[in-house]
Amino acid sequence: MYLVKCHRNSRILVDGRAGGLIDARDRGLAYGDGLFETIAVIRGKPSLWQGHMDRLAAGCDRLGLPRPDPHLLRAELAELSRQDTGVAKLILTRGLGQRGYAFPRSTETCRILQFQPDESLPPPLEPIRVKAILCRTTLGLNTALAGLKHLNRLEQVMARREWDDPAIAEGIMADNEGNIIEGSSSNLFLMHAGRLLTPLLDRCGVAGVMRAAVIETAEELGIPVEERRIARDDLLAAQGLFLTNALWGIRLVEYLGETRFDSCPPDPRLLDGVWRKAFGSDT
Amino acid sequence: MYLVKCHRNSRILVDGRAGGLIDARDRGLAYGDGLFETIAVIRGKPSLWQGHMDRLAAGCDRLGLPRPDPHLLRAELAELSRQDTGVAKLILTRGLGQRGYAFPRSTETCRILQFQPDESLPPPLEPIRVKAILCRTTLGLNTALAGLKHLNRLEQVMARREWDDPAIAEGIMADNEGNIIEGSSSNLFLMHAGRLLTPLLDRCGVAGVMRAAVIETAEELGIPVEERRIARDDLLAAQGLFLTNALWGIRLVEYLGETRFDSCPPDPRLLDGVWRKAFGSDT
DSSP, X not given: OTXXXXXXXXXXXXXXXXXXXXXXXXXXXXXXXXXXXXXXEETTEETTHHHHHHHHHHHHHHHTOOOOOHHHHHHHHHHHHTTOOEEEEEEEEOOBOOSSSSOOSSOOOEEEEXXXXXXXXXXXXXXXXXXXXXXXOOBOOOTTTTBOOBSOOHHHHHHHTTOOOTTEEEEEEEBTTSOEEEETTBEEEEXXXXXXXXXXXXXXXXXXXXXXXXXXXXXXXXXXXXEEOOOHHHHHHOSEEEEEETXXXXXXXXXXXXXXXXXXXXOHHHHHHHHHHHHOTTO | OTGGGSOTTOEEEETTEEOOEEXXXXXXXXXXXXXXXXXXXXXXXXXXXXHHHHHHHHHHHHHTOOOOOXXXXXXXXXXXXXXXXXXXXXXXXXXXXXXXXXXXXXXXXXXXXXXXXXXTOSOOSSOOEEEEEEOSOOBOOOTTTTBOOBSOOHHHHHHHTTOOOTTEEEEEEEBXXXXXXXXXXXXXXXXXXXXXXXXXXXXXXXXXXXXXXXXXXXXXXTOOEEXXXXXXXXXXXXXXXXXXETTTEEEXXXXXXXXXXXXXXOOHHHHHHHHHHHHOTTO
């Protein structure tokens, strides 16, 4: 049975308490009314912590959720992760509500923190090369929700269903007007004539913290970065593509479907700078 | 604290067992990866049962979920509702998954059935007249998910946030191209020269079971019904508007913002036929 599977040793805190159960009436389940963060943890230290907390706070403001206390979250993460390396997932929901979409009169959020050991972290400094495909599943446009890492992720679930081949690392998604936006669980950069291009996320997409780290590092190094609309043709005309997320760091796209991208690695200073920002022990 | 609030007497079954808790790692919470139905129950009898089961099965097929057994659901509903009148809510999720959007290798869904007594049901045969507004929050387009009553409902949550005045019964939403689609928790019909018009739900929106009952009844009565794109101007030019959902039956829109719709009730045969189909004791 379903509930029997809740493994007793799972490292999950719900509102700070050990356990792995939530109220079946939670609005996070009913409507996807909440946000999440997926955080790499290296020997107990959360990667890009400030970036995750900034995005969470911005998401709370957009959804009208009270912001959680970052110090409390950090303490809970330390309790769960101990000094281990792995992946922390934080979910913040609007908690219990009355029937219907209207906000509850007083919001008491529900905060779920999970930790799963993963010794494959951190990713290598020298980016791995992967195969990606273009997905048919598209992203709907909604400026009010664009950029947020909210709990409405059926489009990504449907996109991920398009391939089963373990050799394919990612599927690239377009919006329903055909603009290239991101991978199903990563952001996308194009390398073009010494510049970096990345899709504008003003109408859909998730503004990843690793994406922000790449943009920030590029700006520090004087490498031009442009956020703009990207057409499918732009993708194929790029000298190189790479994908980013909180766990992968940077991954180079070697094949997009049948199209091979010649080895055109990003500037080594960028790779080094992003890696140290995200996974370095000195930060 | 949050979990303490799970009231012990709540009428909730999770996979057929009494209780009100689910696994915090459920994909319904993580991604909104699932479906729901909201069902009026009159003295133990679920309204439009076949319509709800048909939509649920169609949703399962689209999302790649195993269909639940309707006989099992009906038995669980009888156990929960006894002979009472109220609202049943069924949530079906893809259950537990590994990390990431990929489907679990074997899907064991999670089924949550709640019942809440509500003596205001059934709605009156003579429709009540309500005030509605036009929402600024729009619906994104996604043909793969259009029509489904899935758990990704942040757009509706954001729309419902646009008003607080209890005199306003509903907010009408357009898609991001400006086509009028539906209410935040209801479907919409326009009356125009003896015909019924209702928005096409091929690119977004929820295909309600009460909407289907209205269409079916109109067809039985020889009243022309057309599903098509509806512009904002069509809305204002209509002779009358009405809203439908599983709990309301039919509600007439008397005011849309400041615009008053003259009393132009639907054909009494339609009102009578829909009400009997949904709430009559002889069906």
